Structure formats: structure tokens, C-alpha cells
């Protein structure tokens with residue numbers, strides 16, 4: 001395998017040189033901007049955005065104003081000083097939004113696509129999870145599966161992802177997934193999962209590798225973070241394991257203040273993420289558990305994934321410590337861990353995807369599903385009290401903020417998920433003349449309720465085109481796809497040969513299994529459930 005150091009030189013140093021050479025002007029579009037003063041979305045019609053390198057330099061209210069103050073040099077003439085040249089991208093009839101922010105994903109699982117169309121959470125655990133997957137994957141498979149998964153997300157307008165990377169069952173597998181994240185060009189918070197599950201790769205070695213990776217990866221768009229799912233008292237985990245993780249998080253914090261310390265990881269404030277699912281699932285990892293462990297009130301950004309069944313005490317802790325949850329609407333509906341209470345803590349919430357091999361990869365779909373499912377839930381309460389619904393409880397603006405700015409806040413980044421001066425230039429340009437959108441007046445409603453990822457024309461990450469004119473801008477796409485398809489076919493073949501796991505007796509955490517009612521779409525004796533065509 002190529003050395004990580006070499007890669008980082010290529011992946012990190014090169015874009016810096018390229019971005020400083022030019023500015024870009026997104027000219028004359030409808031911009032869904034954010035006003036930090038009023039803390040609200042602001043729609044600018046016929047405005048322009050000036051991008052300088054990796055940042056938004058200015059948002060102009062009119063294209064005229066932009067044209068008057070930006071010295072446009074025709075780059076096609078190849079005259080003039082390239083350092084001050086501005087590339088103009090005509091955005092007439094386009095809607096310009098920030099890139100979507102996904103605060104929970106497992107990118108390495110792309111090769112399983114369509115295998116789990118009706119999987120449940122226990123079924124997933126025994127068939128596709130990091131407990132059982134290691135023998136199916138070489139490090140190269142992890143690489144290609146992660147890379148294609150990130151391409152898929154980026155093509156769908158997701159510019160930032162928090163990847164809960166539990167493909168860390170060996171040092172080579174860990175490195176491969178990180179390398180793919182860097183190579184994707186997407187903004188990835190790659191959260192190395194510390195897992196006391198692998199005899200040949202104990203937690204001490206995982207932590208040692210994490211420190212090494214942190215000191216090697218210094219941006220600009222990939223960050224190494226921490227994932228840990230064993231906070232709660234559990235017979236499966238030795239307390240000293242959790243203590244090591246706590247120690248790592250605290251040490252990195254303590255040493256931030258010691259500016260004289262030259263070790264790079266010592267200046268590092270890692271983001272932390274954990275799967276928090278309660279109700280009968282009893283996975284633990286609640287804000288209360290992290291509070292007990294003494295890490296919740298730290299200054300680290302912390303993201304609790306799902307937070308299904310979150311209660312008042314945990315919600316209050318999130319507000320007091322300014323930590324966030326990642327609601328993954330489609331996952332929670334698909335697998336059955338649901339989200340009965342997460343709408344009560346939307347002020348500390350963001351949206352995520354989870355296992356994109358089983359459903360959509362895009363945050364737009366999550367925002368739409370969540371918006372309508374919460375409307376349903378709240379309307380139901382009114383109807384249950386025999387009243388007729390008089391207002392709508394949840395707006396498209398709120399759904400849009402969850403999909404964008406709230407994600408940035410969850411990651412501790414005010415410069416992500418917004419179009420505003422000084423924000424990172426992570427931007428999506430939509431075709432406002434596509435059949436789906438024709439007739440739009442409100443651009444936020446147009447995106448949240450009518451657009452699809454097929455309407456995305458351009459995607460920029462860190463000021464660079466990653467999708468342009470509806471095509472991904474990636475080198476060697478066809479060869480990468482061929483490699484991916486070979487791995488997917490091989491891994492799916494191995495999976496097909498494994499018997500379906502039994503779901504009888506008690507579940508891992510003690511609660512019994514319960515059969516869910518199935519439905520009928522056929523008259524007569526059949527029910528239409530049918531086989532999986534895999």
C-alpha cells in the first residue's frame with residue numbers, strides 16, 4: 001500500500017496551490033444565504049457570490065454590484081495576472097445553496113448496496129456490521145467502497161460528512177478508509193472508531209495509530225476525529241478501555257493550551273461521535289453517560305447519532321453543553337429504531353444518513369422525509385384530541401437549516417453549511433429551469449419539496465468544482481468504477497452464501513424480539529412481500 005505520507009503531500013499541498021491562483025464569481029443566481037446577525041435565512045434574487053480560494057469573500061445583492069466591483073479578466077485569453085483572475089460562472093436561472101451537511105455515515109459499506117432492502121437493526125448487526133464484516137474485506141476493498149460512497153454523496157450535493165468509520169478492524173483497513181476519504185476531495189470528518197472487538201488489534205494499538213494519523217493529516221478538507229460506542233457500563237467492555245479513550249480526549253485537550261508543545265496531536269481538538277439509541281434497544285451512550293464519564297462538558301464538538309428515545313434529562317444536558325444529535329430519518333424508519341422524541345430537541349439537532357447501502361445517500365431526501373414525518377406525528381396529536389388541524393408545525397426553512405447550518409454547528413463549525421462572507425466555499429448550484437422546479441417562487445420550498453439530486457448542476461467543495469455540469473470532476477472515474485464493481489460483486493457473493501441470522505430469544509441487550517405485523521398488497525392468498533432480487 002502506498003505510504004500515507006506521500007498521499008497527503010499530493011492531496012493536501014496541491015489544492016492549495018491551485019486555489020490561490022484564481023477567484024470565482026457565481027453570477028446572477030438566486031442565493032439562499034444566511035444572515036449571522038438576524039440568525040435567519042436570507043434569499044437574494046439575482047445576486048452573485050465571490051469565492052476567493054477556499055472561502056466566500058463576498059455575497060453581492062445584485063449582479064451589477066458584483067460586476068462593478070470585481071475586476072473580471074477573461075481567463076480564456078490567458079493574458080493578465082492569473083493570481084487575480086476571476087472565473088465567472090453564469091448562474092442565471094439557478095438556485096444557489098450551501099452544500100448539505102451529513103453528520104452520520106458509514107462510507108465503507110457501499111459495496112453492500114441493495115442487499116439490505118428490508119433489513120432490521122438486529123439483522124444488520126449480524127450481517128453487515130463491523131462485528132461480522134472484517135473477513136469479507138481486504139484493505140483495498142475498504143478503500144474503493146469508501147471512495148465510491150463519498151463520490152455518491154458528493155454527486156448528491158453533500159459536501160461535508162461525519163464518517164463514523166468503524167472499518168478500523170486492522171491498521172491497514174483503517175488507513176485505507178482514511179486514504180479514500182482524503183482522495184475523495186469531500187470534506188470528511190473521519191472518525192476513527194475505537195473498538196475493543198479485535199483480538200489482533202487491541203485498543204492500545206488503535207489509539208497509537210490514531211495519534212500517528214492525526215499528526216499526518218493536516219487538512220484542508222479531511223479531519224481525523226474519534227468514534228466510540230462503549231461508554232455505558234457493559235459486560236462486554238473492560239472499564240480500562242473507556243479510560244484510555246477518555247484519557248486520549250482529555251490529553252489532547254490539555255495539551256492544546258500548552259502552545260510550546262511541538263507534537264502536532266497535542267494541538268488537536270478532536271470531534272467525538274457515538275451511537276446513542278435507547279428505548280428497548282438499550283445501546284446507551286447517552287449524554288448522561290458521557291456526562292458521568294466527564295467528557296460532555298469539554299469543549300470538544302460531540303455528535304450523538306440518532307438519539308432515538310432521547311429524554312428530558314439528556315436533552316437538557318445537550319443544551320447546557322451545546323452538543324448535538326444527528327437525526328437519520330430514513331435509517332430510523334428503515335431499521336426500526338425510530339425517532340419518537342427527537343423533534344423536541346431540534347435546536348441541538350442536525351441530519352445524517354447512516355448506512356447509505358440500504359437507502360438514499362442524500363441529505364435532501366432526509367430533510368424532506370423528516371419534515372413530513374414530523375408533520376404527520378404532530379398533526380396526529382391534534383386529530384387524536386378530535387380537533388381539526390389549524391396550522392402547520394414545521395416549515396421548509398427549518399428543514400433547510402437542519403440540513404445545512406445546524407450540521408455545521410454540530411461539527412463546531414460556524415463556517416460550514418451557510419452562504420455568508422468568510423464561510424467555506426462549499427456550494428451547490430441547482431437548475432432552476434428543470435421540469436421539477438418550473439414555477440417556483442420560494443427557492444427554499446423549491447429545493448426542500450420539489451428538487452431531486454438530478455437537478456444539481458455544480459458542487460463545489462472548498463472552492464473547487466467537484467461536480468460540474470452534472471458530472472463528477474474526478475480523475476480515472478471509469479477505472480475506479482470497474483474496481484468497485486469487482487469488489488461489490490465478490491463481497492455480495494460471499495454474503496449470499498451466509499445463512500440469515502436467527503432472531504429468536506433475547507436480543508444482545510436483553511430485550512426479547514417481537515414480530516412486526518406484515519402487510520398485504522394482493523387480494524386473495526398472496527401478500528406480495530416477495531423475494532429479494534439479489
Ligand SMILES: *[C@@H]1O[C@H](CO)[C@@H](O)[C@H](O)[C@H]1NC(C)=O
Nearest residue numbers: 027028063064067072088090
Ligand atoms: C456581469 O458580468 C458577467 C460576466 O461578464 C455577465 O455575464 C453578466 O451578464 C453581467 N451581469 C450584469 C447584471 O451586468
Ligand SMILES: *[C@@H]1O[C@H](CO)[C@@H](O)[C@H](O)[C@H]1NC(C)=O
Nearest residue numbers: 118119120123529530531532
Ligand atoms: C427480507 O426479505 C426476505 C425475502 O422475502 C426474507 O427472507 C427475510 O426474512 C426478510 N428479512 C427481514 C429482516 O424481514
Ligand SMILES: [Zn+2]
Nearest residue numbers: 164275305354
Ligand atoms: Zn450508524
